[in-house]
Amino acid sequence: MAAELHVELVAADRSVWSGEATLVIARTTSGDIGVMPGHQPLLGVLESGPVTIRTTDGGSVVAAVHGGFISFADDKLSLLAEVAELADEIDVQRAERALDRAKSEADAAAERRAAVRLRAVTGVH
Amino acid sequence: MGAQLRVYKRRIKSVSATKKITKAMEMIAASRIVKAQRQVAASTPYASELTRAVTAVATGSNTKHPLTTEAENPVRAAVLLVTSDRGLAGGYSSNAIKAADKLTERLRAEGKEVVHYIVGRKGVSYYAFRERPVVDAWTGFTDSPTYADAKKVADPLIQAVLTDTAKGGVDELHIVFTEFVSMMTQNPVEKRLLPLSLEATEEESETAKDKILPLFDFEPSAEGVLDALLPRYVESRVYNALLQAAASEHAARRRAMKSATDNAEELIKSLKRLANAARQADITQEISEIVGGASALADATAGSDR
Numbered sequence: 001m002a003a004e005l006h007v008e009l010v011a012a013d014r015s016v017w018s019g020e021a022t023l024v025i026a027r028t029t030s031g032d033i034g035v036m037p038g039h040q041p042l043l044g045v046l047e048s049g050p051v052t053i054r055t056t057d058g059g060s061v062v063a064a065v066h067g068g069f070i071s072f073a074d075d076k077l078s079l080l081a082e083v084a085e086l087a088d089e090i091d092v093q094r095a096e097r098a099l100d101r102a103k104s105e106a107d108a109a110a111e112r113r114a115a116v117r118l119r120a121v122t123g124v125h
Numbered sequence: 126m127g128a129q130l131r132v133y134k135r136r137i138k139s140v141s142a143t144k145k146i147t148k149a150m151e152m153i154a155a156s157r158i159v160k161a162q163r164q165v166a167a168s169t170p171y172a173s174e175l176t177r178a179v180t181a182v183a184t185g186s187n188t189k190h191p192l193t194t195e196a197e198n199p200v201r202a203a204v205l206l207v208t209s210d211r212g213l214a215g216g217y218s219s220n221a222i223k224a225a226d227k228l229t230e231r232l233r234a235e236g237k238e239v240v241h242y243i244v245g246r247k248g249v250s251y252y253a254f255r256e257r258p259v260v261d262a263w264t265g266f267t268d269s270p271t272y273a274d275a276k277k278v279a280d281p282l283i284q285a286v287l288t289d290t291a292k293g294g295v296d297e298l299h300i301v302f303t304e305f306v307s308m309m310t311q312n313p314v315e316k317r318l319l320p321l322s323l324e325a326t327e328e329e330s331e332t333a334k335d336k337i338l339p340l341f342d343f344e345p346s347a348e349g350v351l352d353a354l355l356p357r358y359v360e361s362r363v364y365n366a367l368l369q370a371a372a373s374e375h376a377a378r379r380r381a382m383k384s385a386t387d388n389a390e391e392l393i394k395s396l397k398r399l400a401n402a403a404r405q406a407d408i409t410q411e412i413s414e415i416v417g418g419a420s421a422l423a424d425a426t427a428g429s430d431r
Binding site: 008010011012013014015028029030033040041042043044045068069070071073078080082 | 164170171177181271272276340341349354357
């Protein structure tokens with residue numbers, strides 16, 4: 001059996017995704033980090049950004065997280081975020097509209113959130 | 126129809142209308158309890174993971190952080206009281222207020238100054254009527270709180286804790302809310318959120334007990350992680366308290382409305398009996414009047430025959 005790690009992606013008000021994975025890539029405050037099975041126990045602060053999860057069946061799940069934490073121990077990885085959305089759930093047009101609106105209103109936080117959403121969908125990291 | 130009977134009929138009608146309203150409120154509350162319970166359950170994974178992470182940092186590092194270390198002689202404590210926006214929920218709000226009063230007394234006896242933060246219109250009006258100072262109050266979301274609401278409430282609290290005590294900050298943070306035990310039982314409870322007591326967090330994460338926590342690698346640093354983690358921890362605790370309070374509120378309202386409906390039914394029953402008696406009395410009187418009239422008439426005709 002190939003080594004795998006159990007991933008729980010939870011937002012404040014719901015569990016977004018959970019399953020087995022071989023690699024998780026997330027962006028912490030000190031740079032991108034890739035976690036594979038057997039990694040040293042880790043607790044990090046996440047930046048707003050896309051998180052990529054390579055599942056055991058070869059697929060990959062991309063989610064946009066807006067701040068939060070990554071915690072890994074005993075081949076169990078949890079991604080905690082106040083707001084987390086899977087790429088499939090994100091409405092591209094709505095995110096684009098939100099980005100335009102945020103740009104015109106010079107709302108930096110909203111602009112960042114919208115940009116993160118779009119990056120997660122388009123896969124540009 | 127007699128005057129008495131008419132009065133009874135009118136009262137029966139008004140009580141029936143009230144009963145319909147209370148019955149409807151009971152059913153609405155019952156359906157909302159389920160929704161509120163689901164929300165509590167949905168927020169549990171985040172809360173438990175966060176608690177696990179906080180426990181890991183607090184035990185796995187010897188970092189001193191204002192949010193985890195106890196002040197040597199605490200002078201000020203903040204109390205967050207969660208009540209409801211609307212009434213008609215039995216003793217729900219007043220029980221929570223009483224629990225907060227008791228806590229305030231205890232803290233004062235320990236020589237701490239107590240500052241109040243309030244959620245819910247009932248609590249706000251209670252304090253306003255007694256002219257007690259309130260630092261901050263929030264209303265309008267006790268029915269179904271969202272995470273954004275919890276954030277709004279938690280932010281000033283975290284700020285107050287981080288502020289130096291000499292400059293008006295607080296040393297301790299307590300929260301009073303109504304814990305949802307079951308449909309029939311809801312208890313007002315008071316919990317100390319900050320400074321973090323490790324026994325309490327370990328108790329909550331049962332998994333932490335039976336195994337030694339691994340040595341964590343902190344990214345970027347233990348202090349940095351704590352800085353980011355503890356506000357989230359407070360937020361998630363406040364969110365959980367708000368959700369439980371909402372579920373309790375609906376359960377309390379359902380129970381109150383159920384007994385109101387039962388009472389209305391009882392009242393209608395006794396009023397109906399009185400109305401029937403009054404109707405019977407009317408009929409009896411009418412008969413005796415007719416009989417009396419007929420015999421008087423008969424007497425009169427008999428007299429004229431002679």
